[in-house]
Amino acid sequence: MPLSISNFREIAPPGPWVKIWLWAIAVSIGCLVMYECHLRTGGFRPSVVDDKDLWSYCRAQVYPYGRNTIVLLGASRIQLDVIPHELEKMFPCYRIVQLAIDGKHPLSVLKDLSEDQGFRGIIVCSITALGFNQKNWDDQSEFVKYYHNHFTLDKQVNRMINTFIQQHLVVADPYVKFRKVFDYFLRRKRMPPPRYLVTCADRSRKADYSKADIIAEKAFRIKRIREIYDQNPAPPHQTWVREAMAIEPFVAEIQGRGGKVVFLRLPSTGKHWELDQQFYPKDRYWDQFAAGTSAETIHFMNCSTLSKYNCPEGSHLDSKDALAFTRDLGLELRKKGILGRCGYNQGTQYK
């Protein structure tokens, strides 16, 4: 044995280690239970962390139900406005997979699904006029690449365990962890309030705007959309329609395999909608695209059942409205013949 390698931990320190560990576990569980109760009493609800692993986990679910798979694409609007579980209740033999990604336009996922020969389901793609601009097509591509190249079995198992814990325990939410609470406390000199937005295990999100500062939220949304429109001036509508129609090969590929594609414009209201109209007037942009595409299209302004809802901050629905909105959307999809041959649940309220 060459020279010294000192200090091996050969001997364990003496002590009643079983007692020490039992007390440690009891005390830690007790403290965590108290913190959980304190948070729940204060209005906090469990929320799942929506990351690339969770998205990839959902992405892997598009196969088992074949043609009875409904994939929801889009950004935050479809995550907040549509409740997958409610759609599944209306159409029990369909399986809903939520693949929308907050803050990103969805066409790279549509392209990925069109290239995936194993996918034969229905795509409901929530999109705005901005989303068709070709420079926004790659917005979600990092998720697609992650799913194909980095979503390994260990990440899948890790994600399943995390999802299970996060959907049941508030203390598993990073928002209430020490670092965030400490940051917030230093800034505001008080504990953080409950968030108005929680994410479910199926990646849908529930907004309770009674917990939000609506005026600030609305101002933020308007400022943000105005900046986006200012920085990305709308192209002439002929150019835009030409760019939008470039998605036709993806649609044709999916529909050629027996799938279906629906492009959906979800509600925005008030000043937000005015800005949408100002920069991308519906009649010159969306309607032109709808007339040319082989996919189905649904614009909320064309459906009285979908246009009656109010978005508290101009862009998303409150979870209380999302339930009814999902039912109305389900009926609309059925009316268009996209859903309904299979297992439509004609509960009294849907007749």
Next chain:
Amino acid sequence: MLDVVLPVGISFYTFQTLSYTLDIFRGRGRPWHSFLDYALYVAFFPQLVAGPIVRAFHFLPQCLRERKPTGDEFAWAMSLFSLGLFEKIVLADGLLAPIVETVYDAEGPVDVLSAWCGTLAFSSQIFCDFSGYSLCAVGIAKSLGFSIPDNFHFPYASIGFSDFWRRWHISLSTWFRDYLYIPLGGTRRGPFSNTLNVIFTMLVVGLWHGASWRFVLWGGIHGFLILAERLVKRSIPQWDVWKTGYGKLVLCLITFMFISIVWSFFRAESLDRALLILQNMFGIGVGFSGLRLKNSDMVIAIFLTVSIFLTQWLMRNKTLEWLATCSPWWARSLALAGILIFLVLGAGEDRAFIYFQF
């Protein structure tokens, strides 16, 4: 320098197998009779990917009899594992890594305070990250009935740079000492040869960390600091003040500051970035303008760095076993409960161990 994809942990198991071969070549051990034992030694999972580097003739004799940990050993092993996990996921990942990333991964200059906080935070992060892994490895090995060497002995309590390398990544520094520095001649062939041996060994230590000039430079600077320390020890008067507690604390603090500054080359993504951060730390070209950390980040960086430094200073001649033995059972229970609570409430984003890349 090179952009080659390498298997995880290659430098660790290469060094382990080399030590076996060299020890046999030099007659310090005899070829082991069991290939299965040898295979277990090379592929022993707790320390396979990031050390400690275990010597063959410490590990292999442990395979001669069935390993069965006692209840106390298992509980102690789990305590070490929990402490390691706490260092890694709460301190390194949860609290320190975001601060370091803000400073080092940003583009452009950072202000003086932020540059210092980011660099001190990295000193704490790399210690917690790596010693956390090593403690987990020691704990898991012990829970299986095996003992593997400690890799850290409160390194930020070092007085001088030679002392630092006796306390930091001990299994690596002793490996290089036994298989490179001493075979090169060590101190036996006069001062000039010794100087070259120190510099060469430290350059190779730097290169071991990665095929980048930043690591070579980092190793080279450490070699230079070890030589400078020897020179200073010979040159300055041996005043009694340096032997008092406060004097030692000052020397320890000076050592720590130098080591922290040199970590910049280790952490920055490029030499330019490292030099810019160093300039910013001394107010060159930026002063109090440039990117500024949040107040909460600065508080965390300073609080944790001071806490880690003081803890190591107080423990510099002691061990965790001593601490556990001296503490009443309820204090151990409370400490473990605190660790478990922080593991749930203080974890940060998932990050790979820094030393996985080496």
